[in-house]
Amino acid sequence: xxxxxxxxxxxTAQEGEFITINCSYSVGISALHWLQQHPGGGIVSLFMLSSxxxxxxxxxxxxxxxxxxxxxxxxxxxxxxxxxxxxxxxxNTDKLIFGTGTRLQVFP
Amino acid sequence: DAGVIQSPRHEVTEMGQxxxxxxxxxxxxxxxxxxxxxxxxxxxxxxxxxNNVPIDDSGMPEDRFSAKMPNASFSTxxxxxxxxxxxxxxxxxxxxAPxxxxxxxxxxxxxxxxx
Numbered sequence: 565x566x567x568x569x570x571x572x573x574x575x576t577a578q579e580g581e582f583i584t585i586n587c588s589y590s591v592g593i594s595a596l597h598w599l600q601q602h603p604g605g606g607i608v609s610l611f612m613l614s615s616x617x618x619x620x621x622x623x624x625x626x627x628x629x630x631x632x633x634x635x636x637x638x639x640x641x642x643x644x645x646x647x648x649x650x651x652x653x654x655x656n657t658d659k660l661i662f663g664t665g666t667r668l669q670v671f672p
Numbered sequence: 673d674a675g676v677i678q679s680p681r682h683e684v685t686e687m688g689q690x691x692x693x694x695x696x697x698x699x700x701x702x703x704x705x706x707x708x709x710x711x712x713x714x715x716x717x718x719x720x721x722x723n724n725v726p727i728d729d730s731g732m733p734e735d736r737f738s739a740k741m742p743n744a745s746f747s748t749x750x751x752x753x754x755x756x757x758x759x760x761x762x763x764x765x766x767x768x769a770p771x772x773x774x775x776x777x778x779x780x781x782x783x784x785x786x787x
Contacts, residue, residue, distance in 0.1 A: 597776075607763060607778040650715065658703055658767075659728055660776075662715040 568653045570663035577670050583638040585666045587651035588631075595654040596634045598625050600647045601665070607650075610636070641670045676779035678764050684785045690752040693782045696745055697766030705776060706739055706749050707763040715763075721747065754786045 567590045577583055587596070598610040611618050611625040613634070618625050622641075627634040638645055646669050652660040677696040685691055697704045705720040719729040721741045729739070736755070741747040751758055761781045767774040 599778075605761060605781055605783075607765075607781075609775045609777065612775055652715075658705070658720055658722070659717055664714045 568651060568661050568663040570649075570651055570666050572666060573664065575666055575668045577641050577668070579642055579670055579672050581641050581670075583641050583645075583668065583670075585636045585649050585651075585668070587634045587636070587663055589634075589653040589661075590632065591653075591655070592629075592632070593653045593655055596625075596627050597652040597654060597660060598634075598636050599650040599652060601650060602647050610649075612654075638668075643670045643672050646670050676764055676766055676777055678762075678779035678782050680782060681780060682783045682785075684787065685754055686787050687755055688753045689786075690750065691754045691758075691784060691786075693749040693751075693762050693764075693784070695747045695749070695764030695779060697747070697764070698777055699745065700768065701766035701777075702744070702769050703767045703774070703776075704741060704747050705765040705767075706747070707765065707778075708760045709763060709781075710760045718749070718762075751784075754784075756786045759784055759786050 569588050571586045595612050595614045597612050599607050600610050601607045613627050622639045624637040648665045648667050650665045651663045654660050679694045703722050706718040707715050709715045718731045719739045724741045739749045761783050763781045764779040765776040767776045
């Protein structure tokens with residue numbers, strides 16, 4: 565069964581802290597997606613990666629294929645980073661299996 | 673580009689009524705996805721289309737749900753009859769092409785409440 569697990573479920577941080585959100589999956593994938601869902605409900609795709617590391621501004625996503633694990637890092641966190649972060653595993657089709665999300669709150 | 677457009681943004685209806693959700697994908701995108709999000713189950717794929725053809729509808733919960741894509745710029749998700757357990761946020765997303773190499777762009781969602 566294809567499963568995607570995220571940790572932690574909830575995360576609070578002070579502004580400026582370094583944040584890590586973890587995602588593990590049970591079966592080999594073709595791509596791993598990281599999504600951000602804003603408090604208003606909108607969903608934005610942050611990263612899609614199948615190997616190595618990607619960086620966009622203060623966000624970094626890494627994946628270890630052998631360990632079936634990915635991490636999303638936020639450097640110098642800011643209150644506007646407060647959102648739900650969702651990882652999703654893509655297999656050999658267009659179908660995505662979603663994790664349950666990590667709710668991040670960054671306080672000033 | 674206007675992004676993925678969904679309508680209505682909010683829908684409140686009574687049990688037993690028919691509900692139709694609409695989606696306009698980004699122009700030029702060939703893949704379209706319908707998702708449902710609930711507190712209990714998170715995000716789930718209901719169905720997706722490539723070039724207007726349904727590819728995988730295994731996520732459609734039951735026969736009360738149906739989806740169509742009559743052309744490249746329009747899709748509908750219909751629930752008939754609706755039930756309270758259908759209350760959720762329904763997202764439509766599109767991507768440039770089939771396959772995992774393409775980012776999915778999400779619409780703002782339709783928040784459905786069935787009383």
